[in-house]
Structure formats: C-alpha cells, structure tokens
Amino acid sequence: MLPEDEQRQLQEIEQALCRDDPKFGRLMRAIDPRLRYQRSLMRALLGVVLGAGLLPAGVVTHRVYLPSAGVVIVELSLVWAVVSWRRYARIRPARSRAGTKPATGTKRRSGQTGRARMMQRMEQRWRRQEGNGGQPPCSAT
Secondary structure: OOOHHHHHHHHHHHHHHHHHOHHHHHHHHHOOHHHHHHHHHHHHHHHHHHHHHHHHHHHHHOOOHHHHHHHHHHHHHHHHHHHHHHHHHHHOOOOOOOOOOOOOOOOOOOOOOHHHHHHHHHHHHHHHHHHOOOOOOOOOO
C-alpha cells in the first residue's frame, strides 16, 4: 500500500485528469473493480430481499411455485453475495496502520516478504552459532 502522502498525490492526479478530460474520468470510474463488486453485492442483496418476499407471497396465495422460486432466488443471491464480498475484500485497500507501533522485539522492514525475513533470522542464528564454536547459544559447557 502507498504511504499517505503518495496516496494523496495520486488522488490529486486522478482529480486533475478528470477535470481535464471528463469523458476519460467517467470511463476510469466505470471500470473501477471496487465499484463493480460493490454494485454486484447490492444487486445480490436485493435478490435476497425479493426472494424472501416471494416466500410469504406464496404462502398467502397458496401457490407452490412462489415459495420454491423464492428459496432458489435467495440461495443464488446469497452465493452471489458471498462471491462478490470475497472479491471486493481481496481488492479493497488495506486500512492505514499509521500510528500503530510494531510489537516489541519485531522489526518490520518495508518491501520484505515474510520468507525473506525468516531467511534473515535463520542466517543470523547460523552466524551466532559459528561465533560460539558451533555450540548452540543455550548449551552449558
């Protein structure tokens, strides 16, 4: 994720582009995946409401197919909502962790993966063992 100042600069650039070329701005907003998945989620929730409305309507009118259709619509809409929610959560920007401190004893290096940090810790332990004559650091000799 970008730092706050770079994110602000990016937003300013996007706003300037939208002011200069409104058609391009509309096009860019239209293909924003977050908006697409949010709209998809809203449609799925609307489907759940409509399907749930068919259930009592079928009971009142004594039509067997209405509650059946309602159940099918609710189930499909819920599946659609879950899929949309997962996709939205995957691309949603992470919340800013500004102002939070790492736990004591841990150092977060930007740009390093967990695997790279683990390898560094293993190398440091290896070097310490070599410095102790090959003895583990906790052994009593």
